[in-house]
Amino acid sequence: MLSSMLSTLSTTSTLSTTSVVTTFASVGVAEVSVIGVVCLILLLAASEILSASKYWNRRLSTMINMAILPMLVAFAGIVVFRIVEILR
Template sequence: MLTSIISTTRTAASTALSMITDIGLSEYGVLVVIALIILLYAKEILSASKYWNKSVRAYLNGIMIPLLIAFAWIITLKVIEII
C-alpha cells in the first residue's frame, strides 16, 4: 500500500513538473541573439582589416555555427508556440 502511494505521488509530481517546465533554450534566447549579432559585427569589421585570414574566418565560423543552430531552434519554437 505504501509503495503504491509513493509511486502515485512520484507520478503526479513528475506530471506537474513537466507541465510547467519549458524546453530551456528560450530563456537564453536573448544571449544567443546578442552573441550572434556581436560575432557577425566582428566578422564584418575584421574582414575589411589587415588581420583577416583563413584562421580568423574559420574561428569565427566555428563559433557562429552553433549559435545559428540555436537561433534557428529558438525561432522554430516561438513559431510553434504561436501556432
C-alpha cells in the same frame, strides 16, 4: 595538428553544452534566447569588421565561422520554438 584541433573543438563543444544546460536550468528560455541572439549579432558584426582589417586571415575566418555556425543553429531552434509557441 589536426588531432589537437579536434580535441580542442570537442572540449569547447562539451563546455558549451554544459554551460547552456546550466543556464537553462537557472534562467528562463526567453532570457537565454535574447542572450543567444545578441551573441550571434556580435559574432556576425565582428566577422564583418575583421574581414575589412589587415588582421583577417584564413585561420581567423575559420575560428569565427566555427563560433557562428552553432549560434545560427541555436537561432533556428529559437525561431522554431517561438513559432510552435505561437501556434499552440
